[in-house]
Amino acid sequence: MSAVLEIDDLHVRFTSRRGLRGRSVVHAVDGVSLTLGRGETLGLVGESGCGKSTLVRTVFGLNTPASGSVSILGQRMQGLAPAARRKVLSSVQLVFQDPYSSLDPRMRVHDIVAEPLRIAGRYAPERVVELLAEVGLDADVQQRRPAQFSGGQRQRIGIARALALRPEILVLDEPVSALDVSVQAQVVNLLMDLQERLGLSYLFIAHDLAVVRHLSDRVAVMRQGRIVETGDRDQIFDAPRHPYTASLLASIPHPDPYLRPGAPPRP
Amino acid sequence: MTTPVLLRVDDLSVGYRDADGAEVRLVDGVGFTVHEGRVLCLVGESGSGKSLTMAAVLGLLPEGLEVLSGTVRFRGQDLLTLPERELRALRGNELAMVFQDPMTALNPVKRVGAQIARAVRAHHPRTPRAQVLARVEELLTEVGVPDPAERARSYPHQWSGGMRQRAVIAMAMANRPALLIADEPTTALDVTIQAQIMDVLADARATSGAAMVLITHDLGLVAQVADEICIMYAGRIVERGTVWTVFDEARHPYTAGLLGSLLSAERAGSRAYAIPGSPPAPTRRPPGCAFATRCELPARSELCGTTRPELRPAADVTHESACHHADRTLEFARAVTA
Numbered sequence: 001m002s003a004v005l006e007i008d009d010l011h012v013r014f015t016s017r018r019g020l021r022g023r024s025v026v027h028a029v030d031g032v033s034l035t036l037g038r039g040e041t042l043g044l045v046g047e048s049g050c051g052k053s054t055l056v057r058t059v060f061g062l063n064t065p066a067s068g069s070v071s072i073l074g075q076r077m078q079g080l081a082p083a084a085r086r087k088v089l090s091s092v093q094l095v096f097q098d099p100y101s102s103l104d105p106r107m108r109v110h111d112i113v114a115e116p117l118r119i120a121g122r123y124a125p126e127r128v129v130e131l132l133a134e135v136g137l138d139a140d141v142q143q144r145r146p147a148q149f150s151g152g153q154r155q156r157i158g159i160a161r162a163l164a165l166r167p168e169i170l171v172l173d174e175p176v177s178a179l180d181v182s183v184q185a186q187v188v189n190l191l192m193d194l195q196e197r198l199g200l201s202y203l204f205i206a207h208d209l210a211v212v213r214h215l216s217d218r219v220a221v222m223r224q225g226r227i228v229e230t231g232d233r234d235q236i237f238d239a240p241r242h243p244y245t246a247s248l249l250a251s252i253p254h255p256d257p258y259l260r261p262g263a264p265p266r267p
Numbered sequence: 268m269t270t271p272v273l274l275r276v277d278d279l280s281v282g283y284r285d286a287d288g289a290e291v292r293l294v295d296g297v298g299f300t301v302h303e304g305r306v307l308c309l310v311g312e313s314g315s316g317k318s319l320t321m322a323a324v325l326g327l328l329p330e331g332l333e334v335l336s337g338t339v340r341f342r343g344q345d346l347l348t349l350p351e352r353e354l355r356a357l358r359g360n361e362l363a364m365v366f367q368d369p370m371t372a373l374n375p376v377k378r379v380g381a382q383i384a385r386a387v388r389a390h391h392p393r394t395p396r397a398q399v400l401a402r403v404e405e406l407l408t409e410v411g412v413p414d415p416a417e418r419a420r421s422y423p424h425q426w427s428g429g430m431r432q433r434a435v436i437a438m439a440m441a442n443r444p445a446l447l448i449a450d451e452p453t454t455a456l457d458v459t460i461q462a463q464i465m466d467v468l469a470d471a472r473a474t475s476g477a478a479m480v481l482i483t484h485d486l487g488l489v490a491q492v493a494d495e496i497c498i499m500y501a502g503r504i505v506e507r508g509t510v511w512t513v514f515d516e517a518r519h520p521y522t523a524g525l526l527g528s529l530l531s532a533e534r535a536g537s538r539a540y541a542i543p544g545s546p547p548a549p550t551r552r553p554p555g556c557a558f559a560t561r562c563e564l565p566a567r568s569e570l571c572g573t574t575r576p577e578l579r580p581a582a583d584v585t586h587e588s589a590c591h592h593a594d595r596t597l598e599f600a601r602a603v604t605a
C-alpha cells in the first residue's frame with residue numbers, strides 16, 4: 001500500500017512560563033512516526049492532552065516542528081516553497097470536533113461550502129449543490145445559516161466544505177465527540193460511505209475507543225506525546241501489547257449488562 | 268428483593284409560559300420510583316429533560332422555569348411544598364448531588380479541605396475541630412485522594428479534573444446521604460479517569476448504602492451500574508424497566524434504535540443502525556408520538572401521528588413503554604442490533 005501521509009520522528013515543543021518555577025518546556029509531540037496508506041483509516045487514540053491536536057496542527061503547518069518531517073503524497077513539507085506547499089496541502093483537509101464553533105455563524109451554508117472553491121478560483125454553484133448532496137443535504141439548505149441546523153447537520157456541512165477541493169486525505173479530529181449518540185452513527189456511516197465512494201484516506205482522531213474500533217483499519221495509541229503501540233485494529237483491541245493500551249481498553253464500559261460481575265444468565 | 272421506596276416522582280412537568288400564556292413543557296408528565304440502596308439511570312440524549320427533572324426534584328430549577336404539575340415524595344414527604352429552609356437542610360444531608368463540572372460545587376478561592384469541612388459541619392455544627400479534620404481526611408482517603416492531609420490544604424486549581432470530582436464526591440458523602448443524584452459525573456473526563464470515578468462512586472455507595480439516580484447518555488455506564496432504567500425522549504419517559512429487560516427486550520423503537528446505533532466490536536467495519544433525523548425542539552413537538560418523525564418501526568400506524576402514547580405495561584407491570592405498538596418492537600430491536 002502506498003503511503004499518502006508519512007510522519008517521521010516528529011518533535012514539537014512549547015515553552016511556557018509556569019508560575020514560580022519559571023520557564024518550562026512541554027514536549028507535546030515527542031518523536032512520533034506514523035504512516036497512512038492510501039484508502040486506509042488510521043485511528044489515533046489517546047487521552048486529552050496527549051498531543052493529538054498538536055500533531056494534527058503540525059501536519060497542516062500550523063506548528064513548526066523542532067525536528068522530524070511530514071510528507072504528504074510523497075512530498076516532504078519542510079523546505080517546500082510556499083506555493084508548492086499550499087498546493088500539496090489542498091489535498092489534505094481537516095474536519096473539526098465542534099460543528100458549533102468551526103462554522104462562521106454569519107455565513108450562509110452556500111458560502112461556507114463555496115469558500116474554499118472561491119479561494120482556489122474553482123467556484124461553480126452546481127459544485128456546491130453536488131457537495132451538499134454528497135453528504136446527504138438538500139439544495140434548499142443553501143440560504144440558511146449554521147444556527148438553524150442540528151449538530152449532526154452542521155457536521156455534514158463541515159464535511160461538505162472539507163470535500164470541496166477533492167482532497168485525498170481527511171484528518172478528522174474528534175468529529176463525532178460533540179454529537180448525540182443517535183446522531184453519531186449517522187455521521188460515522190456517512191464517513192464510511194464517502195470513503196468507499198471517493199477512495200479517501202482518513203486519519204481519525206478520537207478518545208472514544210468504540211468509534212475508533214468501528215472505523216479504523218489500523219490504530220495508533222498515543223500517550224504523553226509518544227506512540228506507545230501501533231497495530232491492526234483487531235490486534236490492538238483483542239491482543240494489546242502495551243500495558244497502557246490494555247488499561248485504556250479495560251476502562252471502556254461494555255454496553256451489555258450481562259457482562260457485569262454477578263449478572264444473571266442471559267435469557 | 269425490593270427495598271422500601273425512597274423517592275417517588277409522579278406526573279412531574281416542568282416548563283414555562285410563553286408570551287401568549289401557553290404552557291411549554293420541557294419535562295412532561297414524568298414519573299418513577301427509587302428504592303433504598305438501588306440505582307436508577309435516567310438515560311437520553313441532550314435536551315431530553317434529564318437534568319431539569321432532577322433539578323425540579325431538588326428544588327433547584329433555573330430562573331424562569333417552574334413545576335407545572337406533579338408530586339415529588341422523599342420518604343413520603345412532599346418536596347415540592349416543603350419550605351425552602353427545610354429543603355436546604357435536606358440537600359447536602361440526606362440528599363446529595365454531584366454534577367458534570369466539579370467547579371459548580373467548589374469555590375475556587377477556598378482550600379479544598381475547608382470546603383469539605385464546611386459540608387461536614389453544615390449539619391453537625393458543634394463537631395470539634397480535630398474531629399472535623401479527621402473526618403475530612405477520612406473522606407478524602409475513601410475517594411482515593413493520595414496524601415489527603417497535604418492535599419486538603421491546596422486550592423481547586425491545583426487539582427486535576429478527576430481529582431476535583433473525587434473531592435466533590437467526598438463532599439457529597441460527608442453526611443452519609445440516603446440518595447445521591449449524579450448528573451453526568453464523568454462526561455467531561457477521559458475514559459481511564461471515568462472508570463476510576465465510577466469505582467469511587469460504587470465504593471462510596473457500598474459504604475453508605477446510598478441509592479443513586481445517575482443521569483447519563485452513555486449506555487455503557489448504564490449497563491454497568493443500573494438496576495432500573497428510564498429512557499427519556501423529548502421531555503417524556505418512553506420506556507421504563509430493569510436494566511436486564513430493557514437491554515434484552517427493548518419495547519420502544521427509540522430504545523431499540525439507541526441500542527442499534529452503538530458502535531460495538533461485533534459491528535466493527537460494518538454499518539451500524541442510525542436513527543434518522545434529530546429530536547424535535549420543545550416548542551415543535553408533533554401532536555401524536557414525539558418520536559413519529561424518526562420512527563422506523565414497520566408496524567407504526569396512523570395512530571402514531573394523531574394520538575400521544577402513554578407509558579403503560581408492555582411485557583409485564585415492571586416493563587413499560589410509551590409506544591402504540593410496543594407488542595411489535597422485539598423483531599425490530601433484533602433487526603437493528605444484529
Ligand SMILES: Nc1ncnc2c1ncn2[C@@H]1O[C@H](COP(=O)(O)OP(=O)(O)O)[C@@H](O)[C@H]1O
Nearest residue numbers: 014016026028047048049050051052053054055
Ligand atoms: N499553543 C500551545 N502552547 C503551549 N502548550 C500547548 C499548546 N498547544 C498544546 N499545548 C500543550 O501540549 C499538550 C498536548 O495538547 P493537545 O495536542 O491539545 O492534546 P490533545 O489534542 O491530545 O488533547 C498539552 O499539554 C497542551 O497543554
Ligand SMILES: Nc1ncnc2c1ncn2[C@@H]1O[C@H](COP(=O)(O)OP(=O)(O)O)[C@@H](O)[C@H]1O
Nearest residue numbers: 293312313314315316317318319320329332549
Ligand atoms: N433555563 C431554561 N430555559 C428554557 N429552556 C431550558 C432551560 N433549561 C433547559 N431548557 C430546555 O429544556 C430542555 C431539557 O433540558 P435538560 O433537562 O437540560 O436536558 P438534558 O439534561 O436531558 O440534556 C432542553 O430543550 C433545554 O434546551
Ligand code: SF4
Nearest residue numbers: 556559562571590591
Ligand atoms: S407510537 Fe408509533 S411512532 Fe411512536 S414509537 Fe411507537 S410506533 Fe413509533
Ligand SMILES: [Mg+2]
Nearest residue numbers: 049052053054
Ligand atoms: Mg485535541
Ligand SMILES: [Mg+2]
Nearest residue numbers: 317318319450
Ligand atoms: Mg443535562
